[in-house]
Amino acid sequence: MRSPRILLAACLLSGCAAAGRVFSDDALRETEAVFAAGGYPEVIARLGEGGVQKLPRRSRAAAYHLLGQSYLRTGESVLALQTYKVAEGLHPKDLTILTDLADLLRSAGLADLARPYYERVLDIHPGNAVSHVGLALVFREYGNLAKAQEHYELALREWDRNPVLLKGYAEVLADRGDLAAATRAIRRSLDLQVEPDALVCLARLQRRQGAKAESYASLADAALREPRRAEWALQRGLWLLEDGRFDEARELADRLIELDAASPLARWLRASIAMRRGQLAAAEEDLAAAAASRDDPFTARVAGAMLELLEKP
């Protein structure tokens, strides 16, 4: 009786080993290298479908992180969410897993669901910069700018050389009306990395502080670095209009309409100049074209309303 039992146990053990071979930590390091090289489908092939469970317990949280990130980078956000939810259940105090899950939820527009995870991370590690950034973005979305500023400042204690973070901080300061501090923050961001959106942010701050020449220069610099962004040319056109530089604004609007005849804002810009010059027929023509736009509903509504007003006796 005894020997068949031993035989059975031996068979079972060998079967288990064959079916669920446990990898060493080296396997995770190899997978990390594959991930770093951009081999996301291969990471998924290695770690998906129970692959993580084959790793030693101590490596699993890191493996779930790699797997979730790989799903995200291959556009599989639902699978990433599933991965992080499973990982969060198994590793409820792992800061990386918690922030991964929170970041994913927040970027999907689910700030309410993301917030408790960030807060849980801060309960464990009060200085966690990732969670402070996450909460800054959550509070910004909530419209709670004071709290957003507070979390940006806490994140900057650790990441004071992060240009993206500094730009977000500058935007919140600008929204709160602290233009001088916002300008300092955006300049620090630009010192670390010259990025066109940050230049536009600086341009807007300069304009709000009355430094018009500098604001045109910063905007031109941004446009030079990223010439495909038509909105910056439109921004320049609107500023020219505000400043009463109608000839330049008209020239710019003509050029923009040449490039894209359907551009409702360029049409609106040209109509506004024509209206100021008393050329009402020309204004009506451009307003009618702008009012027909479906891509820019607000511009279309404004153009339509202005057209109606012009047509009134």
Place this chain on the structure above:
Amino acid sequence: MRTGRAALLVLLLASPAAAGDPAAPSPSDALLREHLWAQLRSLPPDKRPKVGVALSAGAVRGLAHVGVLQVLEDAGFPVDAVAGTSMGAVVGSLYAAGLDMAKLRTLPDRLTFSAGSNFNAIRLFQLFMADSLIDTRKFELFLKNEIGDKRFDQTPTPFACVAMDLLTGEKIIFREGPLAPAVRASSNLPGLFKPVVYRHRYLVDGGVVDYIPVDAVRLLGAEWVLASVTEGDFSKTVPSNVLMTLSQIFDIRGAILSRLQRKEADLIIEPAVGDVPFHDLSRAHEVIEKGMRAASRKLTAAEESLILFSLPRLQEGWVGKGKP
């Protein structure tokens, strides 16, 4: 657990980011809005439409108005007149009197039932056993501590509040005289607090006759009105005592009035506070935050609505003004 996950997935799939955020404004729309908003803000107040804010009743839920006003102030949204009912009157009076927003945000820390009335366990016992209503005279002192002994004509932002005369059923809109008794009357919950005897009238909470005081703010000259509405969701609560039943009847009455009054406003901001019980001050800060969130979500729509409303006046200043 499984249902929770399924719901999460549904939410994720339905979220704006997953769908490429069709609700996000186009860059052109954002630029034009910013441009026209700056034009509108640069007009002198008498050259642009007068903006009114109507703050609804709603007891503790009405503290969400603090969050709404905070977002409007941060965004530089003009507020030329304010009217409030009940908690809307409390928040509105403090705002109109010029109380700093940071101090207004901490209002729940100072505003308790016992701070505004002679409410305590003995009084509550008396209320039920001897039909002795709670006195709210202390509330006037509370208001005076916050903003001084102001009159309606002394508030930097014009203000009105609404109460009801218990003897005639009339709606009383206060626009003059001392602020404190009027605000006390406007927020004086019938059945719990003693009516306020003022100018030969027996006044109680205006929420019974004017839940969203759009008409009151229009009386102050507002042409474009933003209403902050903090209705209760009575459909989910089965009241278990006298107070809860009374509050539920208030909420139902408020909802009926609100249906009509919403149509009179140009824009509605509705914080998601329907589940907050009328007395639950422990959720006050959460309620303020919900006010901020609702206002933040509606800010773009509010700016666009006001721009479109103001276009005739803006355009009047453009035509023929740039002739070479």
